[in-house]
Amino acid sequence: MTRTASALALAALMLFAVAASAAAQSAQEIIAASDKVRNPGKPFRVTNTLTEYVSGSARNSSTLVVYAKVDAASGQFRDLVRYIEPARDAGKMALLDGTVLWFYDPASKASVRISPQQRLIGQASIGDVLTVNLAQDYTGTLIGAESIQDSQRQAHDCWHLDMKAANEHATYNRVEYWIEKGTYYPIKGKFYSDSGRLLKILYYRAFVERLGGIRPTEAIIIDAVDSALVTKLVFGDYQFQEIPETWFQRDYLPRLRIE
Amino acid sequence: MTARAAPILPLLLALTAAPAWADENKDLELIPESVRAPTERPAADEPTRDLRQRIYLENALTLDSFRTTVVAPPPPTGPDWQERLFLDGRKEWLLGAGATLGLSDRFNLQAEDRENFPTRQTVRNEFREGFVSWQTLPGDYLDAGRINLKNGVAAGFNPTDFFKTRAVVEPLSADPAILREDRLGTVMVTGQHIGEGGSALVAFAPALYSPSRVYTATTLPSLNPMFDRTNAHDRFLLKGGATIVGDLSPELLVYHEGNRTEFGANLAESVGKSTILYAEWAGGRRTSLIADALRYGVDTGTIPGNVPNVLPLDPRRHFQNDLSAGGSYTTESKVVFNVEYQFHQAGFSLRDWHNWFATGTSGLSTPPVRAALWFIRGYAAEQQEPTTTHAAFFRADWVDAFVPHLELTAFASVDLQDGSTLTQATADYALSDTWSIGALVAATFGRGRSAQGSLPQSATAILKIARYY
Numbered sequence: 007m008t009r010t011a012s013a014l015a016l017a018a019l020m021l022f023a024v025a026a027s028a029a030a031q032s033a034q035e036i037i038a039a040s041d042k043v044r045n046p047g048k049p050f051r052v053t054n055t056l057t058e059y060v061s062g063s064a065r066n067s068s069t070l071v072v073y074a075k076v077d078a079a080s081g082q083f084r085d086l087v088r089y090i091e092p093a094r095d096a097g098k099m100a101l102l103d104g105t106v107l108w109f110y111d112p113a114s115k116a117s118v119r120i121s122p123q124q125r126l127i128g129q130a131s132i133g134d135v136l137t138v139n140l141a142q143d144y145t146g147t148l149i150g151a152e153s154i155q156d157s158q159r160q161a162h163d164c165w166h167l168d169m170k171a172a173n174e175h176a177t178y179n180r181v182e183y184w185i186e187k188g189t190y191y192p193i194k195g196k197f198y199s200d201s202g203r204l205l206k207i208l209y210y211r212a213f214v215e216r217l218g219g220i221r222p223t224e225a226i227i228i229d230a231v232d233s234a235l236v237t238k239l240v241f242g243d244y245q246f247q248e249i250p251e252t253w254f255q256r257d258y259l260p261r262l263r264i265e
Numbered sequence: 266m267t268a269r270a271a272p273i274l275p276l277l278l279a280l281t282a283a284p285a286w287a288d289e290n291k292d293l294e295l296i297p298e299s300v301r302a303p304t305e306r307p308a309a310d311e312p313t314r315d316l317r318q319r320i321y322l323e324n325a326l327t328l329d330s331f332r333t334t335v336v337a338p339p340p341p342t343g344p345d346w347q348e349r350l351f352l353d354g355r356k357e358w359l360l361g362a363g364a365t366l367g368l369s370d371r372f373n374l375q376a377e378d379r380e381n382f383p384t385r386q387t388v389r390n391e392f393r394e395g396f397v398s399w400q401t402l403p404g405d406y407l408d409a410g411r412i413n414l415k416n417g418v419a420a421g422f423n424p425t426d427f428f429k430t431r432a433v434v435e436p437l438s439a440d441p442a443i444l445r446e447d448r449l450g451t452v453m454v455t456g457q458h459i460g461e462g463g464s465a466l467v468a469f470a471p472a473l474y475s476p477s478r479v480y481t482a483t484t485l486p487s488l489n490p491m492f493d494r495t496n497a498h499d500r501f502l503l504k505g506g507a508t509i510v511g512d513l514s515p516e517l518l519v520y521h522e523g524n525r526t527e528f529g530a531n532l533a534e535s536v537g538k539s540t541i542l543y544a545e546w547a548g549g550r551r552t553s554l555i556a557d558a559l560r561y562g563v564d565t566g567t568i569p570g571n572v573p574n575v576l577p578l579d580p581r582r583h584f585q586n587d588l589s590a591g592g593s594y595t596t597e598s599k600v601v602f603n604v605e606y607q608f609h610q611a612g613f614s615l616r617d618w619h620n621w622f623a624t625g626t627s628g629l630s631t632p633p634v635r636a637a638l639w640f641i642r643g644y645a646a647e648q649q650e651p652t653t654t655h656a657a658f659f660r661a662d663w664v665d666a667f668v669p670h671l672e673l674t675a676f677a678s679v680d681l682q683d684g685s686t687l688t689q690a691t692a693d694y695a696l697s698d699t700w701s702i703g704a705l706v707a708a709t710f711g712r713g714r715s716a717q718g719s720l721p722q723s724a725t726a727i728l729k730i731a732r733y734y
Contacts, residue, residue, distance in 0.1 A: 062299050092695075096317075119534075235669055
């Protein structure tokens with residue numbers, strides 16, 4: 007057997023090993039385990055600071071506070087998003103609850119119902135990057151195992167999953183996802199529109215202990231439509247937060263205050 | 266597949282997968298060097314500071330052009346140009362024990378042709394809101410003060426937005442979305458309960474002043490908070506909303522003002538991933554717009570008592586309906602389209618328009634008669650109601666148009682009875698987190714004897730720059 011043939015045989019063995027490992031754990035279980043890395047089991051609050059880079063230069067920044075709580079019925083997170091900065095958007099709010107999406111502007115004191123597609127417009131579209139429970143809204147298929155580099159070019163052995171929207175609550179039609187084996191850390195995601203267009207490429211990083219678990223505290227989002235546009239998203243000021251059910255009424259939006 | 270071929274398949278898969286991994290890592294080349302290093306954690310974990318305010322200084326230069334001939338000459342028209350500098354602020358303070366104090370105000374300095382500076386009309390303050398809000402129990406709230414209480418789900422005309430009447434002062438834009446931003450609140454007390462399945466609100470606004478004349482640009486006060494515009498009658502509102510099934514959550518409203526009671530309902534529902542459908546209705550016994558306006562004009566002394574019957578009218582009260590029905594559709598390229606049908610039964614019918622133009626162009630038409638005719642239309646505008654019975658509203662809003670942070674908006678309001686149209690297009694660009702620039706052009710189109718074509722103002726252009734603090 008030549009050396010080339012030996013290498014091929016070894017690669018084949020590795021692939022079989024991956025297949026055996028995957029068989030022991032379904033794609034859905036892997037996704038669910040990774041969801042738990044991003045999300046604590048109790049309602050919480052997190053501050054998202056977004057810095058937008060255009061061709062490498064920081065241009066705009068914004069700060070959102072996200073209140074997140076799992077809906078007992080659907081298993082999916084419901085979010086309330088309050089804009090803190092920039093000054094022109096301060097006080098705006100969004101209620102993101104499945105397909106029930108409302109946007110409130112304190113300038114007009116009007117709540118406007120928005121569609122799931124409209125959710126993708128503006129900064130609120132990435133307000134829920136951290137909190138979405140992918141296992142609830144997507145059906146995953148394990149493509150294989152890959153070694154993939156994170157945003158700092160560190161290699162990670164990952165499961166590569168292909169997820170299709172499983173219900174109308176799913177924001178994206180399809181998601182490709184890379185989850186590190188062993189730790190279940192989400193490393194990378196690619197998000198696609200209904201027409202199959204790649205919208206965003208996302209890298210998670212800066213895994214540190216927050217709210218009782220090791221969680222990503224940063225994400226890099228590349229706008230796949232305009233690749234000169236890159237957003238750095240920093241998750242800070244994590245707090246467990248009691249969130250009454252009444253907060254998810256649209257009439258509560260004008261009442262939401264950050265204590 | 267042969268037994269010999271089977272072991273080769275994984276090898277082929279492994280070989281074909283290798284280039285894909287390499288391609289995945291190519292995505293990293295899109296991350297600029299300045300973003301590679303993670304943020305220092307202590308800075309990221311500082312407590313969040315919410316200033317609870319939006320304060321900005323804006324300068325707007327407005328240029329207007331007017332038709333040289335109009336079929337029914339109006340009273341003196343507005344200025345050809347206007348330069349407006351205003352400080353707009355909204356702030357909220359936490360008072361403790363679940364109470365907050367909210368203030369909202371705009372202070373304007375204006376210069377315009379044919380007007381000296383400073384004068385009462387060129388130095389103006391608009392005290393929009395000032396109220397205390399108190400959470401008495403979990404889910405129960407009491408608000409008191411000058412409050413801008415907004416209702417409705419439609420994009421153009423909101424029949425259930427009962428507190429909109431006379432609340433808008435000298436707007437810079439005809440866009441309904443902007444009109445809602447700069448309007449006076451009403452002095453009122455409200456109680457609201459928000460539960461898990463819905464909410465209920467009761468509001469009472471007392472009569473503090475007698476009905477006053479309709480304001481014109483030359484009669485606006487300088488610092489007077491104009492409570493006469495918002496609190497000329499005792500007004501009551503009862504509103505309730507609940508989730509009935511799924512995510513269907515309509516609102517029902519009962520409103521009472523003077524001798525008039527109106528009922529209302531609104532509903533907005535998501536259909537599929539990109540569409541929102543909505544409907545908003547209000548109805549009650551009232552007289553027509555013409556009868557309402559002329560009666561109001563005579564009562565407030567705006568119209569001389571000897572020229573009230575400039576148009577044929579039915580003085581009786583009938584049950585009249587207002588309706589907005591439409592939807593929005595969002596494309597993948599971040600454009601939101603709105604289409605809306607508007608019905609205002611008390612508004613001008615085709616017959617009313619015919620009478621209006623016949624009277625306005627008659628040889629017997631005197632300046633007081635023409636003033637009364639234009640008063641009716643001014644009254645409708647101040648009431649924030651469509652003048653005409655049937656109208657359509659189209660709006661398109663494109664966020665991040667061509668470049669990030671450029672927002673293009675265009676709308677058209679079409680009178681379905683005569684085809685005349687008001688159109689407006691705006692471009693707003695966020696230069697930075699604190700600076701914005703924008704431009705607006707608006708124009709009216711239509712035959713001389715049409716709702717829009719008969720207006721003296723043919724086009725408007727505005728250039729603006731704003732600094733946020």
